[in-house]
Amino acid sequence: MSTHLLEVRGLHTLYGASHILHGVDLCIEPGQAVSLMGRNGMGKTTTLKSLLGVVTPRSGEVSFKGQRLDALPTWQRMRRGIAYVPEGRGMFHNLTVREHLQMANRPNDRGETQWDYDRVLALFPRLGERLDNLGTQLSGGEQQMLAIGRALLTNPDLLILDEATEGLAPLIRKEIWDVIRLIKQSGISTLIVDKNIQVLKTLCDQHVVLVKGRVAFSGNSQQLLENMSEVESYLSV
């Protein structure tokens, strides 16, 4: 019996004929924050989509809470306790802020409700002022908050964030990072794709760096510091 929350082994994914992931491994322990880094086009988003079943890998294993997910459709994987904040935020153009939150809200697979509508609005007071706006009418930062709030309302054990601070002003970025720290403190495990290694090296417990669909570095924050120059060479353009 493994104690891993999420375990990904030997993921191979292709888009048509182009082979994108070449055996990606990834592990997340309960309560941990794990970073997934790499230059643009290295396969970070593809890794996330593969483990969620949004794209179908050619081979590889995905387990969550000790149970295999490979054969399950995406929605059933999420129901086990995974939430996803996608690159680009995944707004619904025809839903208001309130509706984004209401449609997502459900207890977790143990019937518990740690996160409800009020708690999410307390975390993001700015959303409370814009409840009747369409999601697409919000600023980039507000959309990101809505995407995170919507994910939290599914009461996940694992929150996956893809480029959550991308394209935001520095002050808003800081706000988002603060929220992610709070989420981590609340006991939710996180898998964070981002470019900001300075924040990630202190925020996350484990780090994975992808180069052309392969894991080039994998280790804890101590190991990351020891191998910083090597890792930075994987990330620099």
Added chain:
Amino acid sequence: MDLAIFLVQLLNGLQYGLLLFLIASGLTLVFGVMGILNLAHGSMYMVGAYLAWYFFQGTESFLFSAVISAVIALMLGVLIERTLICRMYKRNHLDQVLLTIGMIFVFNALQSLLWGNDPLGVDVPDALSGSLHLTGVVEYPVYRIFVALFCVAIAAALYFVINRTRLGMLIRAGESNREMVECLGVDISRLYTIVFGAGVMLATIAGVVAAPMASIVPGMGEHVLISCFVVVVIGGMGSIKGALVGALLVGVVDTFASVVVPDVASMIVYILMAVILLIKPQGLFSN
């Protein structure tokens, strides 16, 4: 045209338009939410009329035949979605068109086999027979008024479900971003079954309530399908609001055309469609 005739024709046009909306709303909903082009949608209207006739023969109760027809329609819709349509989501519109044209032939053959090809009719229910005095000389059939009000009630219910309920939120979200809906833990295939079943039921109910006003004949499904496509193209593919406006426009224009210019009446709605597409190529209310 004197005022009395004008008024009666206007009512006829609105009533016909509302009935068209009932059918077209299902077509546009299924296309907008699921991306499925269902050419067999008109056949569901035909099925509704024939079912109404069939059960009316056995029971003489219009209400009973309407309810049981609607229930059968819902089951039929769910069955068709689960066995055939569900294979079409990852395919292109051409494949969908081929499948659903095939379904038209199947439904027509079944109709011919089960009920023959002679025109059939259903009596107006007793409680809704007779006419209403509108002004001094103008009378209007109660049943037509009932159909118009019934369609308005269904339109209102549809509006409520789509805009005010959680199911409606999920349907709209699925229309916007299917993948994201699944990533929130929602079983979108169940949602699609519900939407398709509802679409079939709307068309079938339209066939049922039209049965006492129209003669029930082979080919009635194709005829109404073409009108519905005009409605949906005018309104904007996938837009319910567009279907309502388009249906009322087509209903009124078609009705007046057949009175004012009977020789070319059948062309007029297509000219209307062409003009609207010239001004708004995506239709009046496209997303």
